[in-house]
Amino acid sequence: MTTTLEAVREILVKKYSLPSESIKPEATLDSLKLDSLDLVETLFEVEDEFHIRVPQDGSINLKIATVQDIVDIVNRLVPQQIPAQLVSDH
Amino acid sequence: MTLRRVVVTGLGVISPLGNDPGTLFSRLLAAESAIRLITADGPRGQYSVIAAPVEFDPAQYFPPPQKTDNLDRVSQFSIAAAAMALKDSTIRLTDDDKRRFGVSWGTGMGAANTLEETYIQLLQRDPDRVKPMTVLTVMNNAASAHIAIQHGLSGPNLTYSCACSSSAVAIGEACRQIRHGYADAMIAGGAEAPLSFGLVKAWEALRVLAIPDRANPPASCRPFSKNRSGLVLGEGAAMVVLEEREAAIRRGARLYGELVGYGSSNDSSHITKPSVDGQAHAMSLALADAGLTPSDIDYVNAHGTGTALNDVTETRAIKQVFGERAYKIPVSSTKSMHGHLLGGAGAMEFVIALLAMHRQAVPPTAHLEHPDPECDLDYVAGRGRRDQNIHGIMSNSFAFGGTNAVLIARQTEQ
Numbered sequence: 001m002t003t004t005l006e007a008v009r010e011i012l013v014k015k016y017s018l019p020s021e022s023i024k025p026e027a028t029l030d031s032l033k034l035d036s037l038d039l040v041e042t043l044f045e046v047e048d049e050f051h052i053r054v055p056q057d058g059s060i061n062l063k064i065a066t067v068q069d070i071v072d073i074v075n076r077l078v079p080q081q082i083p084a085q086l087v088s089d090h
Numbered sequence: 091m092t093l094r095r096v097v098v099t100g101l102g103v104i105s106p107l108g109n110d111p112g113t114l115f116s117r118l119l120a121a122e123s124a125i126r127l128i129t130a131d132g133p134r135g136q137y138s139v140i141a142a143p144v145e146f147d148p149a150q151y152f153p154p155p156q157k158t159d160n161l162d163r164v165s166q167f168s169i170a171a172a173a174m175a176l177k178d179s180t181i182r183l184t185d186d187d188k189r190r191f192g193v194s195w196g197t198g199m200g201a202a203n204t205l206e207e208t209y210i211q212l213l214q215r216d217p218d219r220v221k222p223m224t225v226l227t228v229m230n231n232a233a234s235a236h237i238a239i240q241h242g243l244s245g246p247n248l249t250y251s252c253a254c255s256s257s258a259v260a261i262g263e264a265c266r267q268i269r270h271g272y273a274d275a276m277i278a279g280g281a282e283a284p285l286s287f288g289l290v291k292a293w294e295a296l297r298v299l300a301i302p303d304r305a306n307p308p309a310s311c312r313p314f315s316k317n318r319s320g321l322v323l324g325e326g327a328a329m330v331v332l333e334e335r336e337a338a339i340r341r342g343a344r345l346y347g348e349l350v351g352y353g354s355s356n357d358s359s360h361i362t363k364p365s366v367d368g369q370a371h372a373m374s375l376a377l378a379d380a381g382l383t384p385s386d387i388d389y390v391n392a393h394g395t396g397t398a399l400n401d402v403t404e405t406r407a408i409k410q411v412f413g414e415r416a417y418k419i420p421v422s423s424t425k426s427m428h429g430h431l432l433g434g435a436g437a438m439e440f441v442i443a444l445l446a447m448h449r450q451a452v453p454p455t456a457h458l459e460h461p462d463p464e465c466d467l468d469y470v471a472g473r474g475r476r477d478q479n480i481h482g483i484m485s486n487s488f489a490f491g492g493t494n495a496v497l498i499a500r501q502t503e504q
Contacts, residue, residue, distance in 0.1 A: 017155075037223065044222045053218070 004050075004071045004078075011045045012067075025068035036061045046070065052077045093269040097338045097502055098346040100179025100331030101441050102171040104281075106142035106324050106428045110174065114428075115445045118453035119474030123308035123427045125322050132287050139290050140302040140310045142324035142429030146170075160223040161236065162201035163283035167327035167434075168233035169240060172277050176241060179331040179343065181275070183242075192245030192273040194264035195234035196256030196280030198433030198489075199289060204228050206288045237277060245273040251433065254393075256280050257328065258436025258487035258495035262352030264332055274334050279437035281327030293323060296362075298397055309457040311430075313394035313423035314401045314469045316460040321395040324429025328437035330444075335502070346444045347483070351380025351498030362490050364400055369407035369486070372494035376484065377411070380498045384412040387419060387498070388480040389452055391443040392469075393488045394423020395430055402464045404486065409467075420478075422470040426456040436487035440497050443483040447501060451476045 009023040018032060029039060039061055043054050054073060057063070064070060103110065106124035107117040117124075124142040144167065148158045151170035158166055172193075183191060204227045208220050226232060231249040238247050246267055250259045257280025264278035284293070293299055300320035303310040311322040332349060339345075353376030357368030377383065393404055401423075409416045424442050431438050446452050451474055458471035480501075487495045 037226075040222045044219070047219070 004074045005067070007049055008046065008067060008070050008074070011042060011049060015042065015045060023067055025066065025071065027067050028065050039064060042070065046074060050074050050078055052081045094271060095335035096265045096268045096332050096349045097335045098330050098349055098444060098499065099181065099333050099338050099343040100175040100177070101346060101444070102174030102178060103326065103328045103438060103441055104144055104146060104167040104171050105326040105328070105438060106144055109144070109146070109170070111441060111445060115442065115449065115453070118424055118427055118442065119451055119476070121427065121454050121456045121473045123456055124324070125308050125310055125427070125429055127302055127307045128285070130285070130287065137287070139285070140300060140307060140322055141285050142322060143285060144326045160227050162204040162227050162232065164197060164201055164203070164281045164327070165233040165236055167283060167325070168195060168281040168329065169236050171279065171281070171327040171329040172237040173240070175277060175329040175331050181331065181333070181341070181343070187274070188242045189244050190274040191243040192264070192267060192276045193234045193237050193243055193247045194250070194260040194267070194276050194278040195237070195248070196250040196252070196258070196260035196433050196436070197230065197233070198251065198253045198256050198282055199284055200230045200251070201228040201232060202289050203283055203286045206286045233281065243277070245276070252493035253489035253491050254430070254432050255436055255487035255489040255493045255495040256433035258440065258485065258497055259354065259493065261330060261332070261349070261437060261440060262354060262495055262497060265349045265352055268332055268334050274337060276332045277329055278332055279327065279329035280434045282432040282434040283325045284323050284432055285325055290323065299323070300396060311396045311426050312457040313392070313396040313426050313455055314405070314462060314465040315458045316462040318396045318398065318401065320397050321425070322429040324425070324431045326428070326431050326438060327434055328441045330437065330441060345502040346448050347499035348502045349497065350500050351376040351382065351496070353377070353379060353496040355494045357492030357494065359492065361492070364403040364488055365492070366403055366406045366410060368492060369404060369488055369494050370410040372496045373407065373411040373484065373486070376496035376498045380500070382482065382498065384415040386482045386500070387412070387484050388478070389419060389443060389446050389483045390421040391439045391446070391483065391485045392421050392423045393486045394425055394455065396423070396425060400488070401462070404488070405465045405467055416467055419468070420452045420470045420475070421467045422453055422455045424453050426458070436485065436495060436497070439487070440485040443485045444499055447480045447483045447499065450478045450480055452478050452480070
């Protein structure tokens with residue numbers, strides 16, 4: 001089963017042509033040259049990939065600084081928003 | 091205070107008759123029409139509409155890694171035309187120059203395509219979300235912002251929207267920015283991309299579109315002709331580089347002409363019905379602004395939409411301002427060939443009028459075979475005329491909402 005980190009990494013590699021090895025959990029979005037709009041677009045793709053909705057929060061770009069922050073949001077929202085049997089099928 | 095003078099040093103177009111000014115003008119002189127029946131996908135299968143579409147390959151103007159996902163068609167046209175005009179001007183900008191260089195852009199309906207796609211997506215497919223960059227794609231200043239970003243132009247950045255005179259207003263107001271010293275150069279113009287399903291339906295509903303000529307679709311738009319039946323929607327963008335005259339001469343720029351007059355008025359009477367007085371007022375204001383008289387104007391590029399009302403009203407307004415001279419100068423509507431570019435029309439037609447002066451050739455009004463007794467000027471029926479003697483041109487733009495904008499340019503000795 002694909003881990004959340006691997007799935008997020010795949011999104012970033014595909015969308016921004018980033019080298020896969022640069023996308024470490026502790027890597028900041030700044031260091032990957034991703035700006036606030038890139039974060040918004042990334043969250044859109046993350047929503048599609050994990051079948052979740054990231055709640056509206058106008059200060060989200062202050063709360064997400066690293067790749068791990070994105071992974072954490074996914075890992076928190078998936079159990080909240082997806083019924084258990086669907087998660088295990090993913 | 092002595093006002094500074096303004097010259098045009100660069101032209102760029104994405105037009106139904108080709109994506110460079112030279113091709114556009116040559117095809118106009120040959121009375122070639124870009125108007126045709128196009129078919130597109132609608133919600134209940136294909137539909138057809140008479141229109142003047144642009145042939146445009148985004149990859150040609152936005153090579154990888156540039157992307158166009160977050161640029162509406164109207165912005166793509168504009169960015170491409172702006173880059174073309176800047177290149178044509180051969181201007182080389184220092185960082186200081188860029189701080190004194192602005193953008194002035196006009197559109198009637200802006201990023202209508204993206205807005206329409208967004209509603210279709212929202213109402214038919216996913217009521218939950220739309221593309222993340224939707225706001226930034228449809229905001230009306232998107233095109234002018236992207237032009238500034240691409241070229242680092244940090245002077246005034248302005249977007250005007252007054253229907254079919256939008257881009258003429260954008261050019262006129264840009265001229266004032268330079269005249270009054272707020273900027274040393276401006277790239278100015280506008281665009282429209284109105285051939286989406288919803289907008290075509292909206293224009294149909296207003297009952298101003300021409301009846302398609304089934305036997306000869308390119309001849310569907312017939313301004314000033316007795317058998318005219320309405321306007322034909324076109325799309326595209328036109329941009330001009332305006333510079334303070336002395337600086338342009340110092341750097342040895344090629345001068346297409348001096349922008350000497352701008353007149354702006356409103357009919358203040360009816361949301362669509364044009365007014366002779368309102369149009370005449372704008373023409374008179376432009377002449378006064380230029381310090382010229384009708385005898386200084388040798389060609390008028392008419393608004394000439396091909397609607398029943400416009401062409402008679404404009405003819406009367408020209409006669410009111412020009413008197414006997416109205417009968418002695420060519421007045422043509424190139425919309426008969428490139429269609430009505432709405433918010434982009436004023437800039438496109440100003441470029442055409444400048445080229446008429448630059449090349450001493452007048453483009454025709456195509457498909458004028460049945461004269462209307464109420465339209466009795468020299469509309470240059472048939473093909474264009476070469477070897478003219480043109481020292482001053484006027485370009486008319488009139489709009490729903492009543493905003494009239496008239497631009498005048500003169501030849502400049504280098």
